[in-house]
Amino acid sequence: MSNFPVVCGFEGDYGFKVLMVDRSSTMDDVCAVAADLLAGVVVRPVAPTERLRVRLPDATEPLPPTLTVAEAGFIELETIEIYREPRVLAAVRNDA
Template structure:
């Protein structure tokens, strides 16, 4: 287990945020950590919709149970979080 800082670009937010996550966190955990810094602050909540995570510049989100370690993401790499 290791802490990995990721740059989070939450859809609808105007600020990139550095979010520390654990290498064993799933993408659902990563999305929740990013949401804690954006939803209700700069982004309106969308109850009932699922948060998804993808690597910046890609079209396909990670599977929700993919861990940070398995994703291949490097420290400070940028991810995009959005409501599906």
């Protein structure tokens, strides 16, 4: 069972949630956990034209989708934001 807690602010949500992930989880894995637990529950479902990204609070750029929690240097209860990005834009970034 995943046992590494991160504090997740999902774009549009009213409050932070605690997600349990693994140190080896990639940012895409973290997004998948957030989508599974929160999209369609507290925020609208993720549309096929959108993909989720992880960024640190106040950062303008997302963290790379393949970056792991350990590689990002997260501590337990690290705060992250998860937001939607149009897949078109992700394609421009070459990480859609």
